[in-house]
Amino acid sequence: MIKIENLKKKFDKNEALKGVSLTLGEGTVAAVMGPNGSGKTTMLKCILGLVKADSGSIYVNDCHVNGECEYRKHIGYMPQYSCFPENLKVKEVMAMIKDIRGNNCTYDEELLEKLKIAEMNDKQIGQLSGGMKQRVSSAAAFLFGGDIIILDEPTAGLDPVSSEIVKNKILAEKAKGKLIIITSHIVSEVEAMADRIIYMLEGKIYFDSTKDELYSTTGKGNLNQAIASLIETAESEGKN
Amino acid sequence: MTTLKILKYVLYDVLRSKMIIIYTLLLFAISFGIIYTGKDVSKAVISLLNIVLLVVPLVSIIFGTIHFYNSKEFMEMLLAMPVKRKNIFWAEYAGLSAALAAGFVLGTGLPLLLYGGAKGSFYLLLSGVFLTFIFTALAFLASVINKDKAKGIGISLVVWFYMSVIFDALVLVLYFVFSSYPLEKATIIVSALNPVDLARILILLKLDVSALMGYTGATLQQFFGSAFGILFSMGFLFLWVLMPTLLALSVFNRKNF
Amino acid sequence: MNKIKYILIILAITALNSFGKEIIVNPGESIKSAVQLSVKGDRVIVKEGLYKEAEILIDKPIELIGEGYPTIDGFSKGEIIIIRSDSVTVKGFYVNNSGFSGMRDYAAIRIEDSKHCNILSNKLINNYFGIYLAGCDSCNVMYNEAASNAVTESSSGNGIHLWKCSYILVKNNTLTGHRDGIYFEFATFSRAENNSSFNNVRYGLHFMFSHNDEYVNNVFANNGAGVAVMYTKNVKMYNNRFEFNNGANSYGLLLKEITDSYIENNNFTGNTVGIYSEGGTRLLIAGNEFNSNGYALKMLGNCTDDTVRGNNFSSNTFDVTTNSSRNSNLFMGNYWDKYKGYDLDKNGTGDVPYRPVSLFSKIVEETPEAVFLLRSFVADLLDMAERVVPVFTPESLIDETPKMNRVIN
Numbered sequence: 001m002i003k004i005e006n007l008k009k010k011f012d013k014n015e016a017l018k019g020v021s022l023t024l025g026e027g028t029v030a031a032v033m034g035p036n037g038s039g040k041t042t043m044l045k046c047i048l049g050l051v052k053a054d055s056g057s058i059y060v061n062d063c064h065v066n067g068e069c070e071y072r073k074h075i076g077y078m079p080q081y082s083c084f085p086e087n088l089k090v091k092e093v094m095a096m097i098k099d100i101r102g103n104n105c106t107y108d109e110e111l112l113e114k115l116k117i118a119e120m121n122d123k124q125i126g127q128l129s130g131g132m133k134q135r136v137s138s139a140a141a142f143l144f145g146g147d148i149i150i151l152d153e154p155t156a157g158l159d160p161v162s163s164e165i166v167k168n169k170i171l172a173e174k175a176k177g178k179l180i181i182i183t184s185h186i187v188s189e190v191e192a193m194a195d196r197i198i199y200m201l202e203g204k205i206y207f208d209s210t211k212d213e214l215y216s217t218t219g220k221g222n223l224n225q226a227i228a229s230l231i232e233t234a235e236s237e238g239k240n
Numbered sequence: 241m242t243t244l245k246i247l248k249y250v251l252y253d254v255l256r257s258k259m260i261i262i263y264t265l266l267l268f269a270i271s272f273g274i275i276y277t278g279k280d281v282s283k284a285v286i287s288l289l290n291i292v293l294l295v296v297p298l299v300s301i302i303f304g305t306i307h308f309y310n311s312k313e314f315m316e317m318l319l320a321m322p323v324k325r326k327n328i329f330w331a332e333y334a335g336l337s338a339a340l341a342a343g344f345v346l347g348t349g350l351p352l353l354l355y356g357g358a359k360g361s362f363y364l365l366l367s368g369v370f371l372t373f374i375f376t377a378l379a380f381l382a383s384v385i386n387k388d389k390a391k392g393i394g395i396s397l398v399v400w401f402y403m404s405v406i407f408d409a410l411v412l413v414l415y416f417v418f419s420s421y422p423l424e425k426a427t428i429i430v431s432a433l434n435p436v437d438l439a440r441i442l443i444l445l446k447l448d449v450s451a452l453m454g455y456t457g458a459t460l461q462q463f464f465g466s467a468f469g470i471l472f473s474m475g476f477l478f479l480w481v482l483m484p485t486l487l488a489l490s491v492f493n494r495k496n497f
Numbered sequence: 498m499n500k501i502k503y504i505l506i507i508l509a510i511t512a513l514n515s516f517g518k519e520i521i522v523n524p525g526e527s528i529k530s531a532v533q534l535s536v537k538g539d540r541v542i543v544k545e546g547l548y549k550e551a552e553i554l555i556d557k558p559i560e561l562i563g564e565g566y567p568t569i570d571g572f573s574k575g576e577i578i579i580i581r582s583d584s585v586t587v588k589g590f591y592v593n594n595s596g597f598s599g600m601r602d603y604a605a606i607r608i609e610d611s612k613h614c615n616i617l618s619n620k621l622i623n624n625y626f627g628i629y630l631a632g633c634d635s636c637n638v639m640y641n642e643a644a645s646n647a648v649t650e651s652s653s654g655n656g657i658h659l660w661k662c663s664y665i666l667v668k669n670n671t672l673t674g675h676r677d678g679i680y681f682e683f684a685t686f687s688r689a690e691n692n693s694s695f696n697n698v699r700y701g702l703h704f705m706f707s708h709n710d711e712y713v714n715n716v717f718a719n720n721g722a723g724v725a726v727m728y729t730k731n732v733k734m735y736n737n738r739f740e741f742n743n744g745a746n747s748y749g750l751l752l753k754e755i756t757d758s759y760i761e762n763n764n765f766t767g768n769t770v771g772i773y774s775e776g777g778t779r780l781l782i783a784g785n786e787f788n789s790n791g792y793a794l795k796m797l798g799n800c801t802d803d804t805v806r807g808n809n810f811s812s813n814t815f816d817v818t819t820n821s822s823r824n825s826n827l828f829m830g831n832y833w834d835k836y837k838g839y840d841l842d843k844n845g846t847g848d849v850p851y852r853p854v855s856l857f858s859k860i861v862e863e864t865p866e867a868v869f870l871l872r873s874f875v876a877d878l879l880d881m882a883e884r885v886v887p888v889f890t891p892e893s894l895i896d897e898t899p900k901m902n903r904v905i906n
Contacts (some may be wrong), residue, residue: 031419048320048497069322077320085253097250100321283812283834289872408875414865423866444871451791451814453743454769461745
């Protein structure tokens, strides 16, 4: 579904991506992890077309990403921070997304109901709490049923109930054969949802493997330990 | 079409913003005050002229800059949808400048209209609308080339101050330095370099036509005395809207969010 | 008693005889021969119709009266009616199409060296000169309309032209499309009243060396260069309107070498320059309205001992300008709409003096192109600074008693 080949990007002198290649298929929850500044947000923004890569290419559903916008109709996106204009009402935001996406997309009423969007309908975005904004934002990402969904820190700021709803939604969408890419710092969350871990460090993919592979190569029983041991090995190799 | 769809929601947002409402009410109060306390309505238009030339550009460029930075995340969200960048840009630009222009026309035009419309009112409003569109465009240009909000606002303020004060002071100095040369054509060329001056001339051609006609040189006489001056000013004001907008758009198209 | 009655009747009959008989001219007949046939005191009555005649010479005191506005068409051949006798009256004609010449001043009606003539209620269309009085005395020119289609100064003549005349009354005439609407040269003790002179190529009213005249209640509008008054003493100009005379060399009223004259209660609206005064001495400029002019009052440095009093200045771009750094004229008790002073004792007179000459107007005087910066923030700033600390504008050009409200005249 998504194929990235030797992607490079420099901001002034700072090399954010130093040649990233990656292939992601359907029915997967892929977690992109790594410390701040490792290039994960830049990579996601390249997929979304928000950042224009210096070299390399990206294919989304066999469509080359080169400035055209049509491929994005397959993608749902939930940014890390809520981003809707302050003075719009919730129902206007939903209507806007519907307007822009076109009327032929399916409209996920069930999720809206679960996230209790309707009861906020007449409130303006500026009046909502951070958690409420995230609920709107996540609803917006899933709303129209695109087959690739990109979520930047999806559960940060969500109350436990909503967080559960979103997690379940992710798993349900995966079962439908969609590709879901998330970034998260919460390892337990990743462990619960992801079946593929992509760990980035200094603009490169440090490792990319399924959760099961990770456990078997490191011999550890949980994700936290497995990642830690991988990084330790790397550092000791670096010292040698 | 896509532009219009987005424009609708940008307008919903901006028209509800406190800044626009305060701006409109303030203009209304000032205009109303000037017109109704003054003895002479054509004098009121002259006082309003100063407001149009100073306040409208300032509010447009500052509010435009702030709005652009505040809308950055929203634009990112829109960009992740199947929408062309230029659609987003035009929607944001059109929405904001139209809202500011509407605020201005309402705030200043309504008192003038209630009074029955003084000489020069139409060109006063037209100039104000032009300046709104121009300075919003300059605001977008300043914002789009700068990631840092504080720096962007700083640049906007400098641009405003330059256009409103420094430029004319420099022109005056040039007049003194080159007073022994014929400056007719230079004057016309120079006027095209500053939209605030163009807007001022547009109003003056209606308000002070008697004084402007007193000039003996043929080129300026023709400029001030006929439709040529109005066409010239409007043409260049239009260019002043177009150029920064297209420049900002081309940067916007290449920008990394 | 009866005797007296008879005497009166006889007197009346002889009087009627001496006032002459009536001669009727019908279309197809000649006015010229009717005039030749007439004798002193006759009345030649011309019936409605078209008469193609020129050079009708009237050399005896008769009345030439048109009934129902007959038209005398000169077919562009020389002059149409020439009067060389005292006490002639010409009334009620269309007099059209005099000759045009670069050599001679052809007129529709010319009066030479005559007294007590009346030119009344004629309509003069498309003539070189309209009514031309030379060397006349005590004549009346009233209720005439002269309209021509002048394009350039050199190829056009004047509506009413006076040369070396005295005691002429020019009243209730309408003059348009000529070079000068009314022109007085060496015309003294004359009066122009209630005339309307507009859309003339050069001046609405033009006079030179014409002393002791009065101009009252006239309207001068949209003329190429306004009204010019030159080299004259003791002129009275009251209640006239000077309107919309716009252009590079255009003035409401141009004064040149005028002394001991009175300009009162006139209205100057929408002119490039309201009054331009060069060498005006001992003038009284009082009670005038200056409204929406480019420059209300331009007084050059050679104007002395003038008094500018009780005028209203409103909505002018510049109120007063001068090319001099000195001032020898008196400004007092005017209303200036740009005045920003206060009146604590509520006596109607501002407590701080007003300086009507702005620094920016000085700048424009020296660098005319700088008019481009008119009403810019920078120009306003300069004016404000100069008002507080006058450096460049004449210090004594100051109204010590500016009025808080419009002066009612």
